[in-house]
Amino acid sequence: MREDELTEQIQPVRGMNDVLPAEIAAWHIIETAAREVLTAYGYQEMRVPLVERTELFQRAIGEYTDVVEKEMYTFVDQGGESLTLRPEGTAGVMRALISNGMLRGQRHKLWCTGPMFRHERPQKGRYRQFHQVSVEAVGFPGPDIDIELIALTARLWKRLGIERVRLEINSLGTPESRRAYREKLVEYLRAHHDELDADSRRRLEGNPLRVLDSKNPDMRALIEAAPVLTDHLDGESREHFQGLCAALEALGIPFRVNPRLVRGLDYYSRTVFEWITDALGAQDAVCSGGRYDGLIGQLGGESTPGIGFAMGIERLVALLTQAGAPAAEPTADVYIVVSGERASAYGLQLAERLRDALPERRVELNLGGGNFKTQFRRADRSGAAVAVILGEDELARGVAAVKPLRHDAGQSESPLPDLAAAIQTALATAVHT
């Protein structure tokens, strides 16, 4: 290392962000709303490790997906094992259900939140460390559970006041019917190989279904004439999907069937859905998921149907902030201004006594000295509605002054034993004005 590198300012890791106090209000709103809505639907929170064996993700997500091929934070630990920082939540939760013997014909409605890691180039709404709320339901063959999950998300948006999202759904069918469709599609695309752009030719080899996703306008006619997945569903999947569509209509949840909606992870089957927005630039998926009936069996557990989705907290925060930034929460209800050595020392006791008497109020004591002007400025910045003033003069007389900061009512004095009650009164009137 060069010497001047030592003095260079330390930098965060690319794509890993700090959430500052000024931004935390939006996170709290989202986390609280999600927890309450999920609880209201009977979902239980669980927590799983951030790190799992690399093999788990390879098997769950699929060897030939972008996530596994080039986006995982993988390292070898001191025991020589290959471990990976989780790039998504479902695999770890499914592993936990298997490890803890929770399957045996049982049903679970679960959710989990925390950071995920993917080594991609950061851009708007996409970070290397990002946060998801991930929701899973296992043991339910559906489609009623599919509908419940979508209704739950719709309720959450309503609760958060998020309006710029719309729902797209599709069915991928069973792995068998998808394989059959895939062959037809490849056949069609090969027949038109000359008309494909470079991107699509590459996708044709890796994941042909993604050719349908091309944004190139020159490809549109070709894509529209291609065989449609929905027309090739097996009977049961078709019925499942029709049940889903009918129920969404009955619930009044608007949706669009997007036959080209193909999820990036291999484990999906039948229902897939995505809430997308036009408000966040290129990263438009706010919440997405689908059914993964084969996954648990594939991981070595007792074959159990499953469905789940993940929502990106950073993207929801961005939507919420765009709709009108939630203000930073004030830090205090009461700010105690002290002057003089004796009053400053006594202030510590007074603050503790007030915290005993008013446990639901935030009581902030001026620390680090400062003249009255400075202290009142701090009181104002703290957001406190009331200042308590304790100077040598008040202390000598056994009183403290109570001054409302948010309206023009004059300040009054209160004997120290009655101070808590006087503060409550002042705070109560502050609310009314």
Next chain:
RNA sequence: GUGGACGUAGCUCAGCUGGUAGAGUCCCGGGUUGUGAUCCCGGUUGUCGUGGGUUCGAGUCCCAUCGUCCACCCCA
């Protein structure tokens, strides 16, 4: 991994065809020797991202490098 734009005070930014670094905000002090937010006055803050080159002289031009943002790819 590929492409484009941008890095000047803690923060937001100005700085013309190269000629000695600016504003607002924040913070501190004063006006108000014990009363905030408003107003007035004063003050501090810079390796101009980093390294090299051209030049009498570079924040400005050139090259490299690091970083950020946006987009592609992919996805939450």
